[in-house]
Amino acid sequence: MAVATIETSGLTRSYGEICALKPIDLSVPEGEWLSVMGHSGSGKSTLMNLVGGLDRPTAGALVVGGQDLSTLTEDGLARFRREYVGIIFQQHHLVPYLSALENVMLSQYFHSVPDEAEARHALERVGLGHRLKNRPGELSGGEQQRVCIARAIINSPKLLLGDEPTGNLDHKSTLMVMELLKELRAEERFTVVMVTHNEEVAAWGDRTIYLTDGVLVREERTRS
Amino acid sequence: MNRRRWLLKMMFQALAHRGGRTVLLLAVLAMASSLATALWIVSLSMERRIAEEVRKYGANLVVVPQAARLDVGSGGLNFGSIAEPSYLGQSEVERALSTSGITSERSLHLRGALRYQNADLPAEGVDFAEIRRLFPWWQVKGAWPAAGEAVLGGDLATRLKLKPGDRIELAGTAGPIPLRISGTVSTGGEEDGLLFMALPELQQALGLTGQLSQVRLMVTASGDSLKSAAQSLQRQLPSAKVNEVRQTAHTSEGLLAKVKLLMMLVTAVVLVSAGSSVTGTMSTTVLERSKEIGLMKAIGGTRLEVLLIFCAEAALLGGAGGVAGYLLGSGIAHFITRTVFAASAEFIPWMGAVSLAVSLFLALLGSVGPMVSVFKLDPVRSLRGE
Known part of the structure; x- marks a missing residue:
């Protein structure tokens, strides 16, 4: 059996009186692609933020890549994110005044040293070798998302998080992005946790868990 | 990168x-x-x-002999009693100025009386080059004097009915002194009642070679630094009195x-x-x-x-x-x-x-x-x- 990349036990996140995530026990083996489904407010983004070290649990244990995230300081979490995690956002969150190449290099800057050749290679891998110098405003939604993917994978993360990565894309771009993620995962062998409310996108994963009102209500294996 | x-x-x-x-x-x-x-x-x-601008108002430090008890004021002269003359040694002053390290311009003065037409004539020996530099407000009618020449204060010239170009003979302790009046000076102060001649000539005429009545200094300093310059000089010249002329500078x-x-x-x-x-x-x-x-x-x-x-x-x-x-x-x-x-x-x-x-x-x-x-x-x- 593969080593677990993510291990949670009674993981809970509350915001005052509101409990966004009720105690969840979850184990994600290394290299698995886990899809997290649920409606708005179901707690799926909260779960992703906790797993990615962007937020802290109110209670419970959370171990990612062998590190107990609940014991890390703010800066410790930041270091964990840059070393271990790549994040793909629904809104892309590209820096508007930087070119596609520079947006990828920004991630390198915080990780180690900006390396233009590596960043160029990452963009070529996502099919944007011809759009290196273009700024986000000059790229389509699908292209922006591919820059976001290049930025997420540039530091060879062990865990790739996707927060509705295709939520703003049309069907064709969605397929292109999912195909790309599948290829990259096959090459890089990272673990994927992808939040989505799209059944079709969730089906690209190995396993899907369903959250309702912060509770894990169901899970099913989508691939053998 | x-x-x-x-x-x-x-x-x-x-x-x-x-x-x-x-x-x-x-x-x-x-x-x-x-x-x-x-x-x-x-x-x-x-x-x-x-x-x-302040420099134009003349000296800001005045050195006089301790016993002379002379009052000092901005632009004015007040040398005290001629009946009890007291002098500063010129070489002593020169040495004190060089060892005190004070950066200044100076004018050396000797005051005395010469006889003219059976009366005492107040005379002052100066270096005219120094006077022109330190006292730019002096207005000389005629010409600044050369060797063997003198400048008369305006009031004195009127009283004696003398004018530039006239020749006079004064008597000193060392004998007669023939002088040509090269010009008259008007300052509005007591300079108008004095005769000015070259310092060495007056020193010789009075038999006071190397003696001074007063040294006026334009020190490049203000406020506390002027005070410390005065104190430093005073230490170098214990037999003299160093006075600050601060009114103009203070304002x-x-x-x-x-x-x-x-x-x-x-x-x-x-x-x-x-x-x-x-x-x-x-x-x-x-x-x-x-x-x-x-x-x-x-x-x-x-x-x-x-x-x-x-x-x-x-x-x-x-x-x-x-x-x-x-x-x-x-x-x-x-x-x-x-x-x-x-x-x-x-x-x-x-x-x-x-x-x-x-x-x-x-x-x-x-x-x-x-x-x-x-x-x-x-x-x-x-x-x-x-």
């Missing part, structure tokens, strides 16, 4: 992207630092100018201090206003860039690393504002000094450092509040746009 170079490149792009706001911040910083620079340069130029210093205070207050008001403006603009910038800050933190930037980027941006603006402020401030100072004092402002290279420091201080101080927000910003909330 090296991390520092990359950061610099990113900062330039960020500043260029927010062109209008960057220009506004730069303008505020440049204006504030230029004003501080300009007022400082003007203040220094004013100080120099006033020092030059000028008082005026200068008030003008300086006014300039400092104006500068303070401008700096506070500029600081507020920087804070406002930086706060807006941080608010606008909150998603960018959130992203930097989300992809692994520690709070300090992200904070440093924004601080470096503020410092970059501060540096550019400081350089622009120095150039602008020097120009403004030049304009003010030329217009108001009819003089050119000094080129002071170290004011560049002052301008830079003012601008950097403003940029960083004005950014403290916004930087705290950057430090505290939660990446998840800022990426959600909250």
Whole structure:
């Protein structure tokens, strides 16, 4: 059996009186692609933020890549994110005044040293070798998302998080992005946790868990 | 690419992207630092100018023999009793001046009485070159005297019915002294009642070679430094009395201090206003860039690393504002000094450092509040746009 990349036990996140995530026990083996489904407010983004070290649990244990995230300081979490995690956002969150190449290099800057050749290679891998110098405003939604993917994978993360990565894309771009993620995962062998409310996108994963009102209500294996 | 170079490149792009706001911040910083620079340069130029003006009022230190008990006043002469003459040794004075290290211009004087037409004629021996340098208000009708010539005070000339070109013969203890009157002097002071001749000639005529009645010094110093110069000289000349002539200098210093205070207050008001403006603009910038800050933190930037980027941006603006402020401030100072004092402002290279420091201080101080927000910003909330 593969080593677990993510291990949670009674993981809970509350915001005052509101409990966004009720105690969840979850184990994600290394290299698995886990899809997290649920409606708005179901707690799926909260779960992703906790797993990615962007937020802290109110209670419970959370171990990612062998590190107990609940014991890390703010800066410790930041270091964990840059070393271990790549994040793909629904809104892309590209820096508007930087070119596609520079947006990828920004991630390198915080990780180690900006390396233009590596960043160029990452963009070529996502099919944007011809759009290196273009700024986000000059790229389509699908292209922006591919820059976001290049930025997420540039530091060879062990865990790739996707927060509705295709939520703003049309069907064709969605397929292109999912195909790309599948290829990259096959090459890089990272673990994927992808939040989505799209059944079709969730089906690209190995396993899907369903959250309702912060509770894990169901899970099913989508691939053998 | 090296991390520092990359950061610099990113900062330039960020500043260029927010062109209008960057220009506004730069303008505020440049204006504030230029004003501080300009007022400082003007203040220094004013100080120099006033020092030059004060010099026109003559000596600021007067050395007389201890026993003479002579009163001293600005521009006036008061030598005390001729009946009990007391003198300073010229060589002793020269030595004291050179060992005390005081930077000054000086004039040496010997007062005595010569006989003319069976009456005493008050005469003063001076070095006319020194007189012309130290007492520019002397108005000589005729010509300044050469060897064997003298200048008569205006009142004395009228009383004796003498005019430039006349020849007279005076009697001293060493014998007759033939002199030609080269001109008359009018100062409005007691100089108008005296005869002025070359110091060595009077010393010889009175048999007082190497003796002086008074030394007037124009010391390049003011306030406390003038006082310490006087004390230093007094130590060197225990048999003399060193007096400060402070009235004119004191008035000028008082005026200068008030003008300086006014300039400092104006500068303070401008700096506070500029600081507020920087804070406002930086706060807006941080608010606008909150998603960018959130992203930097989300992809692994520690709070300090992200904070440093924004601080470096503020410092970059501060540096550019400081350089622009120095150039602008020097120009403004030049304009003010030329217009108001009819003089050119000094080129002071170290004011560049002052301008830079003012601008950097403003940029960083004005950014403290916004930087705290950057430090505290939660990446998840800022990426959600909250």
